[in-house]
Amino acid sequence: MxxxxxxxxxxxxxxxxxxxxxxPSLELCGFFSKKDTNDSAQPxxxxxxxxxxxxALSRPLACALFLLCLFANAMLIRAFLLSNFSVLLVWQHSHxxxxxxxxxxxxxxxxxxxxLLWVLVxxxxxxxxxxxxxxxxxxxxxxxxxxxxxxxxxxxTLFFSNxxxxxxxxxxxxxxxxxxxxxxALAIHPPLLYMGYVGLxxxxxxxxxxxxxxxxxxxxxxxxxxxxxVAWSFLGAGITLGAFWAYEELGWGGFWFWDPVENxxxxxxxxxxxxxxxxxxxxxTNSLRSWAILLVxxxxxxxxxxxFLVRSGVLVSVHSFASDPLRGIxxxxxxxxxxxxxxCLFAWRRLAxxxxxxxxxxxxASDRRISLLxxxxxxxxxxxxxxxxxxxxxxxxxxxxxxxxxxGNTLSVGxxxxxxxxxPFFLLLVAIxxxxxxxxxxxxxxxxxxxxxxxxxxxxxxxxLAMLVFARTSATVAxxxxxxxxxxxxxxxxxxxxHARGARFAHAGIAILLIAVACASLTDIEKFRxxxxxxxxxxxxxxxxxxxxxxxxFARTGTNYQERVARFAFIxxxxxxxxxxxxxxxxxKIETTEAAIDRNIYRDIYITIATIKRNASKPSSExxxxxxxxxxxKPLMFWVWIGAGITVFxxxxxxxxxxxSGRRRLP
Amino acid sequence: MKGRIHKRMIRRxxxxxxLLTCASLGVFFILSALRExxxxxxxxxxxxxxxxxxxxxxxKGNGESLVGRRIRLGGLVVEGSLMQDATSGEVSFTxxxxxxxxxxxxxxxxxxxxxxxxxxVAIGEITSRAPDKRGRATFRAERVLAKHDEYxxxxxxxxxxxxxxLWREQP
Numbered sequence: 001m002x003x004x005x006x007x008x009x010x011x012x013x014x015x016x017x018x019x020x021x022x023x024p025s026l027e028l029c030g031f032f033s034k035k036d037t038n039d040s041a042q043p044x045x046x047x048x049x050x051x052x053x054x055x056a057l058s059r060p061l062a063c064a065l066f067l068l069c070l071f072a073n074a075m076l077i078r079a080f081l082l083s084n085f086s087v088l089l090v091w092q093h094s095h096x097x098x099x100x101x102x103x104x105x106x107x108x109x110x111x112x113x114x115x116l117l118w119v120l121v122x123x124x125x126x127x128x129x130x131x132x133x134x135x136x137x138x139x140x141x142x143x144x145x146x147x148x149x150x151x152x153x154x155x156x157t158l159f160f161s162n163x164x165x166x167x168x169x170x171x172x173x174x175x176x177x178x179x180x181x182x183x184x185a186l187a188i189h190p191p192l193l194y195m196g197y198v199g200l201x202x203x204x205x206x207x208x209x210x211x212x213x214x215x216x217x218x219x220x221x222x223x224x225x226x227x228x229x230v231a232w233s234f235l236g237a238g239i240t241l242g243a244f245w246a247y248e249e250l251g252w253g254g255f256w257f258w259d260p261v262e263n264x265x266x267x268x269x270x271x272x273x274x275x276x277x278x279x280x281x282x283x284x285t286n287s288l289r290s291w292a293i294l295l296v297x298x299x300x301x302x303x304x305x306x307x308f309l310v311r312s313g314v315l316v317s318v319h320s321f322a323s324d325p326l327r328g329i330x331x332x333x334x335x336x337x338x339x340x341x342x343x344c345l346f347a348w349r350r351l352a353x354x355x356x357x358x359x360x361x362x363x364x365a366s367d368r369r370i371s372l373l374x375x376x377x378x379x380x381x382x383x384x385x386x387x388x389x390x391x392x393x394x395x396x397x398x399x400x401x402x403x404x405x406x407x408g409n410t411l412s413v414g415x416x417x418x419x420x421x422x423x424p425f426f427l428l429l430v431a432i433x434x435x436x437x438x439x440x441x442x443x444x445x446x447x448x449x450x451x452x453x454x455x456x457x458x459x460x461x462x463x464x465l466a467m468l469v470f471a472r473t474s475a476t477v478a479x480x481x482x483x484x485x486x487x488x489x490x491x492x493x494x495x496x497x498x499h500a501r502g503a504r505f506a507h508a509g510i511a512i513l514l515i516a517v518a519c520a521s522l523t524d525i526e527k528f529r530x531x532x533x534x535x536x537x538x539x540x541x542x543x544x545x546x547x548x549x550x551x552x553x554f555a556r557t558g559t560n561y562q563e564r565v566a567r568f569a570f571i572x573x574x575x576x577x578x579x580x581x582x583x584x585x586x587x588x589k590i591e592t593t594e595a596a597i598d599r600n601i602y603r604d605i606y607i608t609i610a611t612i613k614r615n616a617s618k619p620s621s622e623x624x625x626x627x628x629x630x631x632x633x634k635p636l637m638f639w640v641w642i643g644a645g646i647t648v649f650x651x652x653x654x655x656x657x658x659x660x661s662g663r664r665r666l667p
Numbered sequence: 668m669k670g671r672i673h674k675r676m677i678r679r680x681x682x683x684x685x686l687l688t689c690a691s692l693g694v695f696f697i698l699s700a701l702r703e704x705x706x707x708x709x710x711x712x713x714x715x716x717x718x719x720x721x722x723x724x725x726x727k728g729n730g731e732s733l734v735g736r737r738i739r740l741g742g743l744v745v746e747g748s749l750m751q752d753a754t755s756g757e758v759s760f761t762x763x764x765x766x767x768x769x770x771x772x773x774x775x776x777x778x779x780x781x782x783x784x785x786x787x788v789a790i791g792e793i794t795s796r797a798p799d800k801r802g803r804a805t806f807r808a809e810r811v812l813a814k815h816d817e818y819x820x821x822x823x824x825x826x827x828x829x830x831x832x833l834w835r836e837q838p
Binding site for chain 1: 696697700701703704705706707708737739751752753754755756758774775776777778780810
């Protein structure tokens with residue numbers, strides 16, 4: 001019963017969203033209009049809070065939309081928590097013996113449930129737009145567009161991936177969630193990632209509304225910046241958690257595989273970062289407006305493209321869901337509709353503006369001569385580099401798709417491509433980052449920049465040299481460490497810095513991330529051996545050495561799995577041990593590797609074990625006393641998470657009102 | 668006035684020319700990086716053992732010799748072929764697509780879902796296409812992937828199996 005109520009709530013939500021989307025057109029048609037509607041191109045109108053009375057409806061409607069979506073989600077979660085196996089989705093993806101947290105998380109561990117979550121987040125942002133922005137024409141149109149997108153996805157959910165479909169006759173027990181997804185990080189990873197993906201829709205709606213009204217001024221830039229920042233922070237947190245999950249759960253010891261699905265989340269993040277910088281530039285110096293518009297539009301398009309790639313299963317990916325081609329085509333249609341129309345509108349406005357700009361008073365500063373040693377120039381280079389990175393990632397992600405389409409051969413692009421191509425861009429990016437504290441808006445004097453370089457460069461070079469001499473690393477790592485230090489010092493320098501607080505944190509985080517990633521992925525050491533009880537394995541690099549002894553192999557039973565655990569004791573440190581295991585989950589008989597990780601601030605020790613299984617029908621129950629062991633030493637791995645965390649924190653900090661302007665509401 | 672415009676034109680043209688040169692150089696490097704790192708998905712019959720004289724392969728890989736090139740090899744693990752070296756822990760197994768067989772050696776942990784008789788993907792390079800004692804090409808894997816979830820099948824393999832009507836639906 002409650003399941004049907006949830007379904008009806010979703011249908012109602014579709015009606016409400018459509019109504020909200022149609023409000024402005026009702027006004028255009030002349031209904032409810034008190035006064036004659038003026039030319040919408042006049043910016044003075046958009047500041048006018050007294051508009052057509054029909055807009056009084058928008059807040060209650062947005063609220064209703066949000067509550068209906070929330071209710072539908074709650075009903076589905078309820079079905080999962082109560083293990084209601086008369087619902088097809090619950091039967092497919094849950095099991096009565098699963099811990100409650102994972103029953104809960106199973107709701108978005110599949111296509112239908114995650115689309116429902118997607119819709120919920122869309123409606124959340126619609127409600128936020130309705131309640132936290134003033135009633136201006138721009139904001140009303142923004143809300144309408146946001147609801148329109150929401151309606152589109154609600155319709156998709158209802159007609160092509162109904163999460164409330166029933167199973168008749170109902171089953172006794174479920175099929176279980178893919179156990180590889182049974183990890184706390186994955187319980188919160190999808191909501192965070194979706195807040196990021198979908199948060200970009202708010203920025204997109206605002207920009208599209210501005211384009212339609214031809215009203216893209218500081219108000220637009222400020223609210224777009226807030227939405228983009230929210231999305232950017234969530235997206236960063238989501239990506240980090242995803243990488244953390246892959247590191248802990250996949251058992252390969254890596255955290256980023258340049259997999260299409262990972263790339264799909266990275267592309268919007270890169271574009272959103274570029275967009276944020278362009279928006280900042282526009283707010284401060286009235287320059288780079290077209291870039292800002294374009295990047296905001298593209299960022300949401302990239303996140304839609306990402307959804308398409310993940311959901312349609314067109315790409316060969318380790319993360320592929322079981323897929324349905326029809327859904328893929330429908331999503332592709334939605335994506336092209338939204339992206340195509342917005343980009344066409346942008347192009348049309350630009351062409352129409354082209355003749356006017358020469359005569360208008362607020363001539364964009366892009367025509368002004370920009371000093372090379374100014375913040376704007378830095379921002380512009382930064383935007384260019386980030387966009388290039390995104391284009392390169394996109395090229396390699398989509399290339400196999402086109403190749404297969406035209407030639408029929410299947411291929412993929414290897415990780416070395418990304419490493420080779422992206423490294424120079426990223427290093428250049430970080431090099432510019434280090435200069436930012438001395439670059440002011442409008443320009444800085446050459447002598448000041450020189451003095452700064454003479455002060456910081458020795459620190460950076462020293463760090464790089466130390467890596468070469470003491471840790472005996474490769475030149476790439478040394479350069480990465482030097483540039484990382486260079487940017488870090490720049491970000492931490494407080495005296496007469498031109499940085500905002502949040503930006504400083506974000507940049508420091510990026511610098512730490514660069515150093516940590518370079519060390520963890522280029523100087524890691526791996527040992528693979530077959531070991532018996534009592535044997536020892538030593539893993540060492542230039543700076544540290546660790547010896548582990550295989551002390552015990554035993555069986556253990558968990559809530560919905562049985563595992564075979566090996567205990568390794570540290571020889572150097574008494575009493576400390578690591579216990580990697582192989583688990584077999586009950587309902588599905590799927591085995592997973594559970595890595596054991598010893599972390600400290602210098603390095604991670606990562607152990608995984610395996611046993612040989614001869615056949616599916618003969619499970620490896622015989623407990624022999626030898627197993628294959630892989631030990632990895634990953635320097636500074638801990639700082640990858642810290643760096644990413646600081647970057648996200650910087651984004652959140654930028655959202656808080658600055659000392660001077662304590663404005664609560666969005667403009 | 669006219670002279671100034673002329674000068675500006677020349678300067679602009681020079682800038683555009685510079686930009687184009689840089690961009691095309693960049694695109695050239697990027698495309699060549701892409702080309703070098705393309706990993707083809709092949710099945711055992713694509714790399715069936717051949718005599719040393721004809722190690723050119725038509726169609727796939729642009730006719731280049733495939734030996735030493737990074738590829739993804741998809742196939743079914745032959746029942747009873749999985750072996751492990753007692754001291755080094757190195758494993759070896761045979762992959763097949765119903766026509767040809769490839770001997771794969773791998774130093775590392777096999778994935779969780781690795782089973783004999785099931786589809787896997789091995790990423791690595793072909794060490795030799797000369798047939799070994801049992802008539803197989805040899806392949807050295809850097810990483811072995813098995814089905815990520817219960818329903819996942821490497822797409823390229825599924826296609827190739829269907830072509831040879833060896834495909835059977837998973838239970």
